[in-house]
Amino acid sequence: MSSKDVGMQPAGARAAPMGLPASPSRDDLVKQAPPGPGSGGVGWLQANMAKLVLSPSLAVTLVFVYGFIVWTVVLSFSTSRLLPIYKWAGLEQYARLWATPNWYVAIKNLGIYGGLYIAISLFLGLFIAILLDQRIRGEGGLRPIFLYPMAISFIVTGTAWKWFLNPGLGLDRVMHSWGWTSFTFDWLINPDMAIYTVVIAGVWQTSGFIMAMFLAGLRGIDNEVIKAAQIDGAPTLQIYWRIIIPQLRPVFLSALIILLHMAIKSYDLVIALTGGGPGNATELPSTFMYSYTFTRNAMGVGAASAVMMLMTIAAVIVPYLYSELRERRT
Amino acid sequence: MSVDAGSAAISARGPRIIIYGLLILFAVFYLLPLYVMLVTSLKPLSEIQSGNMLQLPQAPSFYAWEKAWGAACIGVTCEGLKGFFWNSIRMVVPAVTISTILGALNGYVLTKWKFRGHKLIFGLMLFGCFIPFQVVLVPMAQVLGRLGLASSTPGLVLVHIVYGLGFTTLFFRNFYVAFPDELVRAAMMDGAGFFRIFWRILLPASLPIIVVTVIYQFTNIWNDFLFGASFTSGDAAPMTVALNNLVSSSTGVKEYNVDMAAALIAALPTLLVYVVAGRYFVRGLMAGAVKG
Structure with missing residues (x-):
């Protein structure tokens, strides 16, 4: 999303590695801000002040992020059930996890939800961004409408959609009163369809943010090539397909990473919308982890599932961060 | 710079009407849940149960807001949010x-x-x-x-x-x-x-x-x-x-x-x-x- 100028950026970007890109050429000018003692000759304290200031944050990160990850990994190799017990159990909990039918339901649901959520958000985001990029009158008024869902909590979103899709009183009733009496919409209570309501609400919440990213990308594209193609008489659709969209590759990548990581972390929305139900029809790894750890007295299995989630995200994020940070070549 | 905006913009009339139509449609999609929440919160329960959720409230009241803020039951206490x-x-x-x-x-x-x-x-x-x-x-x-x-x-x-x-x-x-x-x-x-x-x-x-x-x-x-x-x-x-x-x-x-x-x-x-x-x-x- 490294574009020079846009009118906007997401409001409550929940997931944002925003601005990871954009390599600072200026950085090279000053290889090293002299960290040495200033001309005052204040000695050790002054010389190490920077490290001293950074150290609490680093310590906190090492303990609360990395230490806790190790702790959870240890738990996943222990016999813990109701409470943490540090007795070695080898891979027993992982074996148990992968023998739990519910875990497969959670993974399958994550596949459906994640796949659709990412695909639709990307498509819708790009589509609306392109529409908005057509010198639209009132663009300034439309943008906030697409973006405001980002500012509100997934719990609110879930509550709102749960009511809107309420079988009987919601969309059903509206259609009936408009004369379409055979219309039924029972996805919320239909085990086969409930997961798609999560997709709808999720897309509603995030696609505006993705739109903002694409719009930023569109506004950053070099005009010369487009002008040249127009002079050659290329139709607009083809200009988009052949010239503009390929140039949005970096935006696609950033958006994909953000959406993927949001999908895997999705928890609040499911809780508010379906509570994981009906039955276990909308179970996701996140809800699985929570219930096995805290309510089903299977802390070891819960820890194992948390480790699986972490590894999935790490497999995507670590190479991404590595390449982003390397590019800076400071 | 919005000067850059839409360098490949479509300018033909027909397509532009479709573009505006689509944008309005999307705007409705994004606004609908907020609208429904707002209207529902201003209606009495009887009207909710009998009517269409998109209708404007016949006699808007802040009863639900007051109750949610100060009297709704959450867990065992009934002191609202x-x-x-x-x-x-x-x-x-x-x-x-x-x-x-x-x-x-x-x-x-x-x-x-x-x-x-x-x-x-x-x-x-x-x-x-x-x-x-x-x-x-x-x-x-x-x-x-x-x-x-x-x-x-x-x-x-x-x-x-x-x-x-x-x-x-x-x-x-x-x-x-x-x-x-x-x-x-x-x-x-x-x-x-x-x-x-x-x-x-x-x-x-x-x-x-x-x-x-x-x-x-x-x-x-x-x-x-x-x-x-x-x-x-x-x-x-x-x-x-x-x-x-x-x-x-x-x-x-x-x-x-x-x-x-x-x-x-x-x-x-x-x-x-x-x-x-x-x-x-x-x-x-x-x-x-x-x-x-």
């Missing part, structure tokens, strides 16, 4: 303040006082932004318990500072990277120390990124559910947890109007921030995150 609202305020203010200050200092160190390994440290902190928090829940609960902070607002403040640091550091780092090193060096020549340079030279230029960070952190922490649900119970819960308890409680008659009013109350602070500071936020974010 107000206590939980203040819980969230008491959680958000210190958490945002402290994480922003630390982020600013970290960003300053990581760009103007680089030392060996600064990149690795930044990377380590950044990765902390992305971990699925499920992987820290149990250890965190244990530590909070041992610190005597279980089910307390200070406990949540600690949690949000810790897991917000990566973001605040990222924002300030990307902002300060573009700040001229020459100025910092000149100040150093003059004998200014670490904090003096920060206070007199960087901080006065940091307003945009401070606004961005504060809004971002405010939104994230206010909207958090997982930590609130995991580490608090009963009266200590933040707003989102209370809202979920209210909405999913199944005792008595389901008062959809109260649910919707409650949801709107929970959404109001962040929506307000978005409406009031949206423009400024946007400008700052571009300056901080993208200009690099």
